[in-house]
Amino acid sequence: MIKTLEVVLDPDGLYTGQEVVPGAQIFVPQTTDMYGRVWGVYTPAATPPNTISVNPGDTVRFSIRFKYLGPAVSYTLYCSMGDQTLGIFNEDPKLTKSFSKSQAAAPSQVTVNLTADIPIPTSYTNYGWRDAYCKVVSPQTLSPIYIDCINIVAYSPTFTDMQITQFAKV
Amino acid sequence: MNITFGGILYDPTTGVNTQLAGASLPVQVDPSHRCYSMVELYFNLGGSPIALYAAVWYLRPDGTSGPSVGEYLLSNDYLICYNYDFTMVGLWKVEASLGSSFMESWNVFNVTNPPGTFSDMKVTSFAKV
Numbered sequence: 461m462i463k464t465l466e467v468v469l470d471p472d473g474l475y476t477g478q479e480v481v482p483g484a485q486i487f488v489p490q491t492t493d494m495y496g497r498v499w500g501v502y503t504p505a506a507t508p509p510n511t512i513s514v515n516p517g518d519t520v521r522f523s524i525r526f527k528y529l530g531p532a533v534s535y536t537l538y539c540s541m542g543d544q545t546l547g548i549f550n551e552d553p554k555l556t557k558s559f560s561k562s563q564a565a566a567p568s569q570v571t572v573n574l575t576a577d578i579p580i581p582t583s584y585t586n587y588g589w590r591d592a593y594c595k596v597v598s599p600q601t602l603s604p605i606y607i608d609c610i611n612i613v614a615y616s617p618t619f620t621d622m623q624i625t626q627f628a629k630v
Numbered sequence: 631m632n633i634t635f636g637g638i639l640y641d642p643t644t645g646v647n648t649q650l651a652g653a654s655l656p657v658q659v660d661p662s663h664r665c666y667s668m669v670e671l672y673f674n675l676g677g678s679p680i681a682l683y684a685a686v687w688y689l690r691p692d693g694t695s696g697p698s699v700g701e702y703l704l705s706n707d708y709l710i711c712y713n714y715d716f717t718m719v720g721l722w723k724v725e726a727s728l729g730s731s732f733m734e735s736w737n738v739f740n741v742t743n744p745p746g747t748f749s750d751m752k753v754t755s756f757a758k759v
Binding site for chain 2: 527
């Protein structure tokens with residue numbers, strides 16, 4: 461008999477005012493308190509806008525869009541690639557980066573488009589499909605988590621441009 | 631936030647300033663409004679509601695008066711101080727006049743900007759560069 465594994469996550473991990481919406485949810489760990497409890501937020505899973513394949517040494521560019529309303533502000537944009545397992549998103553520290561950004565005052569809501577680049581280390585060997593998300597750190601605003609959006613593949617040995625450059629009597 | 635307006639009633643016919651010890655002008659600044667501050671002026675001068683003119687002034691950091699908002703209103707009415715560009719933060723002045731008399735007070739309330747809100751965050755594309 462096969463039983464499904466049910467994972468019950470602490471609803472207190474939700475930030476005040478955040479609602480769990482129907483559909484697939486992923487728990488994004490944020491902090492661990494003094495008792496070892498992991499606190500985080502739930503964010504919906506989403507189909508990625510597109511998928512790409514990259515090699516170590518390449519750079520992945522996130523094109524990001526959000527809405528903003530309020531005074532001029534400096535904020536931290538945070539982008540991460542990782543893997544979600546059993547509804548938990550595990551960030552890969554080698555594929556996670558923070559960016560310092562600033563936003564002009566927006567008396568009415570504006571749509572902001574920007575990009576963030578994360579280089580794949582040349583020594584990276586954890587190949588396969590990565591999931592990804594981004595957020596504004598404070599006030600925390602998360603994107604959905606995009607499943608299987610970036611495929612990191614090893615360089616396959618390739619021989620090209622073969623030619624004989626010289627003939628010589630030896 | 632409730633701030634008591636300890637105003638001065640000035641009578642130009644006599645040139646006498648009278649501290650309005652018995653009258654108060656609580657001012658409420660509603661921080662929940664994102665693009666403006668709503669100042670509620672409650673005039674408790676006794677008796678029935680009376681028509682008067684009230685204005686609020688922004689005090690620039692250099693001490694001069696900035697933009698103002700004023701209108702005729704009844705006691706227990708409110709005045710909205712727009713702060714659309716989020717720049718008029720700091721101290722404001724309240725002034726109210728009734729007939730030829732007026733009362734005013736500087737540094738009556740302090741307007742602070744609410745935190746900005748980010749929403750609808752999404753990744754629109756991934757690209758290799």
